[in-house]
Each structure stands twice: as C-alpha cells, then as structure tokens.
Amino acid sequence: MSRLSYVDKIILAPMVRMGTLPLRLLALRYGADIVYTEEIVDKKMVRTKRVVNDILGTIDFIDEFDGSVVFRTCNEESNYVVFQVGTSDPELAVQVAKTVEKDVAGFDVNMGCPKEFSIKGGMGAALLKQPDKVKDILTNLVSNVAIPVTCKIRLLPNIEETMDLARTIQNCGVAAIAVHGRTKEERPQHPNNNEAIKRIAEDLSIPVIANGGSKEIDSYEHVLKFRMATGASSVMIARAAQYNSSVFRKEGKLPLDEVIPEYLRLCIEYDNVFTNTKYCVQMMLRDLQETPMGKRLLESKTEEEIYKIWGLLDYYKKKQEEFKNLSLKLQVTLPS
Ligand code: FNR
Incomplete structure (x- = not known):
C-alpha cells in the first residue's frame, strides 16, 4: 500500500x-x-x-x-x-x-x-x-x-x-x-x-x-x-x-432523492445502526423535515420504517436474510 x-x-x-x-x-x-x-x-x-x-x-x-x-x-x-x-x-x-x-x-x-x-x-x-x-x-x-x-x-x-x-x-x-x-x-x-x-x-x-x-x-x-x-x-x-x-461529483450534484437511497443502500449493506441512519438522513433533509416524507422519518422507530419510506424494504429484508444465512454458516453473530 x-x-x-x-x-x-x-x-x-x-x-x-x-x-x-x-x-x-x-x-x-x-x-x-x-x-x-x-x-x-x-x-x-x-x-x-x-x-x-x-x-x-x-x-x-x-x-x-x-x-x-x-x-x-x-x-x-x-x-x-x-x-x-x-x-x-x-x-x-x-x-x-x-x-x-x-x-x-x-x-x-x-x-x-x-x-x-x-x-x-x-x-x-x-x-x-x-x-x-x-x-x-x-x-x-x-x-x-x-x-x-x-x-x-x-x-x-x-x-x-x-x-x-x-x-x-x-x-x-x-x-x-x-x-x-x-x-x-x-x-x-x-x-x-x-x-x-x-x-x-x-x-x-x-x-x-x-x-x-x-x-x-x-x-x-x-x-x-x-x-x-x-x-x-x-x-x-x-x-x-x-x-x-x-x-x-465533478459532473455536478445529484438531487437528494437520488442521494438518500444510495446512502440507505450502504446503511443496509453495512448494517448501520438505526439511530445513526435516522440522524444522518435527518441532517440531509434539513428543511425538508417538514414535508410528509420528513415527518414520516421523524416518527420512525425502526429501520424497516425508514427503508419503507424510500422503497428499500425488500432490499433490506433480502440483505438481512443473507446476513442471517451467512451467520448460521459461519456460526457467528452480528454485533449490535
Ligand atoms: C463537525 N466538525 C468536526 N471537526 C472535527 O475535527 N471533528 C469532528 O468530529 C467534527 N464533527 C462535526 C460534526 C458536524 C455535524 C459538523 C457540521 C462539523 C467540524 C467540521 O469538520 C468543520 O471543521 C466545520 O464544519 C467547518 O467546515 P465546513 O462545514 O465549512 O466545510
């Protein structure tokens, strides 16, 4: 390196x-x-x-x-x-x-x-x-x-x-x-x-x-x-x-409704803790916290609820299933 x-x-x-x-x-x-x-x-x-x-x-x-x-x-x-x-x-x-x-x-x-x-x-x-x-x-x-x-x-x-x-x-x-x-x-x-x-x-x-x-x-x-x-x-x-x-991005900034789902995909793939994911998306939304989407985020109490807002619930469930199967195979558990 x-x-x-x-x-x-x-x-x-x-x-x-x-x-x-x-x-x-x-x-x-x-x-x-x-x-x-x-x-x-x-x-x-x-x-x-x-x-x-x-x-x-x-x-x-x-x-x-x-x-x-x-x-x-x-x-x-x-x-x-x-x-x-x-x-x-x-x-x-x-x-x-x-x-x-x-x-x-x-x-x-x-x-x-x-x-x-x-x-x-x-x-x-x-x-x-x-x-x-x-x-x-x-x-x-x-x-x-x-x-x-x-x-x-x-x-x-x-x-x-x-x-x-x-x-x-x-x-x-x-x-x-x-x-x-x-x-x-x-x-x-x-x-x-x-x-x-x-x-x-x-x-x-x-x-x-x-x-x-x-x-x-x-x-x-x-x-x-x-x-x-x-x-x-x-x-x-x-x-x-x-x-x-x-x-x-050299090519120019992307709209938040593209950036947030990209961010959430990474949260799913790396099993980010719910409280951290919620906080970070709140910070990204800023004034948009007052929109119906923002309010749903503020009210969310689980990661499923957040991923549902951005249409990523199925992806979340699929990855969780993968992690579960892999952990059974490796006989280890994910840290909290
Ligand atoms: C910070 N800042 C900061 N600085 C640092 O050295 N260690 C840290 O952990 C943090 N944490 C932190 C959290 C948040 C939410 C913000 C907004 C800022 C300060 C940051 O790195 C930077 O110095 C200032 O925000 C000024 O740079 P910008 O925001 O004008 O680019």
Missing part, C-alpha cells in the same frame, strides 16, 4: 455521528479523494477489540463493555480513510493509532473542537493554547506510527500566533495540517478567514488542507473556488457534504 498523499485532494471532513462508514463510502464513490472518520475519543477507542466481521466484510472495533461498534471500516476505504482521534494524552494517542494503523491510511488529531466536553478534557481546541502538549502528542505519534500523522486546527485570535503554532506542528514531522478558518469562539455563520489560511499555506512547506468554506459551497466548482481563495493544497468539506455528499 502506498503512503497516503495529502497534495491536491478533496476531502470529506471529520463529522461526529455523520462520518460513519456509509457516508464515507458514499463520499468516496461520488469523488472524494480522502475521507475522515468522525472524531473518536482515545479513552473510548482503547477499550475496543478488533474483530474481523466475515458477514459484512468489515473490520469492527467493538466496545468490550457494551458490545457496540465504535468504528467500522472495510477494504473499499482502507487506502483513503483517515482516523481522527480526540486526545490530550501522548501515550493514549499512540495506543489508539497502533490499534488502527493496519486498517486505515492516516491518523489525525482533532485540535479544533470547541465543545465543552472536549475543552474540559483538554482535547480539541484546548490544545491550541498548549504548544508543548501538541509537540508531545504529534512527535510521539510520528515516531511510533507507520501511517502519516496529521492534525486539524482552528485559528487563534492573532495570525502571528497561529502561524507560530502551524510551524511548531510542521516541525513535529506531520504529513499535512488542516486549518479551519475560524477561531474557537466563532460559529459556523461567521465568515471563514480564507486570507489567514492563505498566509499559513504560503508559509508552510507541508500541504495545508483548507476547511470552513461550506457556507459558500454548493457544487464542485465552489469547492475548487474555495481552494483558489485559500491557496491551499487541498480542501476539506463538512457541512456541504453532510447536506448532500454528491457535492464531490
């Missing part, structure tokens, strides 16, 4: 709950070059067990306490998937990276999350103010892990400070850095500071991945425009891909 390059790439951003296997595969099929997992916190990941799932053709990392699937991946994405960890601990970060390094193409540290849970745990954006901790985490990873290591940051209030931090990060030997052009205090409705990303991209020698442009992104052309505006090597898209992952 060749080492993942972050040059000239269009990337699906890490998104908690959204970035599970079905969305990552859909984004890849629509043209994304690299897909990031949702952030998974180190303490949660270290208590998982790696299981080869012969029924689905996946590798599952199963929580040893409650049996839930914490991370599911498969061959189709193995050369393109980047695992994102939430951490404030250099040792635990390496432990997590070692657990997944044979199954993923890259390893990323979240240094941008502004949520209270992350900040209180010294993770995410809390790291932006702790360059020594950042150095410890990244150098420990770079020297102990076989796959490329990256991180994703936000801007600090002052551009010089941000550039200093970016240089510190570069000196740790990371393969690339993703920069979200907002500060920890700024919300998605604030304009993204493309100029700051440009300054950082000009200053560093490693690839810079520009992020934060979704407000102005509704098509592949807009993705390219965002790259031009930031002068970055690569771009990373979150919300625009959350709403409609066919934004990665």
